[in-house]
Amino acid sequence: MDKLAVLIPCYNEGQTIKKVVLDVRKAIKEIPNSQIYVYDNNSTDNTAEEALSGGAIVRYEHQQGKGNVIRRMFREIDAECYVMIDGDDTYPAEEIPKMAKYVLEQKYDMVVGDRLSSSYFEENKRPFHGIGNKLVRGSINFFFKNDIRDIMTGYRAFSLEFVKTYPVLSKGFEIETEMSIFAIVNNLAMKNHIIEYRDRPEGSESKLDTFSDGFKVLKLIATLYRNYKPLPFYGWLAALLSVISILFFIPRVLVPYHLTGKVLNMPTLIVCGLMILAAIMSLYSGLILDAIQRKERREYEFRLQQVNQRKQK
Template identity: 30%
Template structure:
């Protein structure tokens, strides 16, 4: 009978011949000291001697059929047999001798995913650039916590451990560096227990594979796409309130230090139209994400899909459109009754034009929503 693997260690490598040997040696020391039946899987895309060194030291080397930090891990996970899975880079910046710190909460049933934190641990001189330590990592971690409520201090620490059950629950797809953020977002969405433990972070040997601004943007872009409430609905609400405020102030000529007038109402109309369009984009994003398993089905979108089908959307849009047209026809009547004299430009006229635009947006948006929900059928 084949021995049951307790711990699988996954290491993605790209030309780490200087350090991969030390990493594997440390892992084997932990396995021996703690009497762990484990395996080491190296997901390698190197052009140097990294794979040969790894194989010679007893690691299983697999070659991902695609490129990218995240893809290397996802590919390596396919070969993992362990009850617990540990992941970390092969550049020896993370000390694998600290691996028991990650495994202990899992084995005690206190967590489903354990992530190390460098910012609450010790960062040795030269290990992390000041830009990452004091600006990039804290800001991106703060955004992640704000958007998703993950509650970690170092979202981009790559030394992590989790149970096999946790891995099977997480829908991990990102091939790039944003994989680190995706894992935490997925863990939170699936209700997994996340725990942090402090570690020591060491300087790496050789050239870093990170690109500060492009990798930072990838993380930020991914988080924004994954958080349509923050990307679409909150700005939409702000634009709507601002638009209504400008319209009301302009219509009532309320003195707020200045007396808003026609152009304030024009601006208010534009903000309301912008608000409506941004909200529609948010609904489209939510519907697409729910359909493809990225988001949970929220109450707002669930209500929309239940009550606002294509036909109702068209009727509502047509009604709004006709209200606007009626108002514009009324202005035309005034123009004609005055013998084609010049019709003075007034902010109140923007109400009719705003209704026309929103009515048309509602009609076309209804078709788009129907396409997303039914895939055109």
């Protein structure tokens, strides 16, 4: 088992990957038993060759998508601490020892390389990326009640417990959002670590599509909120259905009935009744799913114990 494994997912980063590998190697030279792994995701340039020339261990993932690459990395590599960094030379490699120290000595499960509290908005030249980052961060911190300052950053450190118990479900760039919410929901120890950010060098292009990938991230947030917090989700839906039903029922059914003694809008009465039934079903669905989610959290704690026992051996 490695003491430290630096993970670099790559797709067409031939222009920058060698520099990144060399910078990482310089940064971790004082950490014994550390390795650099570059996972090439069907690059059509010389990414793999450049990574090898820099001294990295190069492996391959043929299913396209960053989420698929991270799934492969987490399955194949055993280490006490993992640091994930992008191969585009936008993150400072010299911060790796500090981030690893939080995991190895202070027992944090995830350390987030926070770009948004430093130079991100001055350096990033891609339109709407800053707005998108703020929107995603605000949505997660509102719905899941946390203070992660940079949800979309690709610079993170992880504990063995996190890596070996985290089920990677996302295929693409929404993976960072998924792992952030997973850590929040399971009450894992997290640390924001402010880093300096520099934009990509000229000629290097981002693989992230602002609008399509941004939509996927927002959709994922809504899906995970429903899955991880079913009682609030279905409770609010039940409340909305009840309010709509009452707003139609009182003026169109109850008031005319009080004045005339007759139900003058039978279709409205039927629809309002169906909406109340739907609200009741929604509430009970939330209660049932909430009980299942609580059971899942208890089982997750048992999985953490098993990984800890494996680590001690």
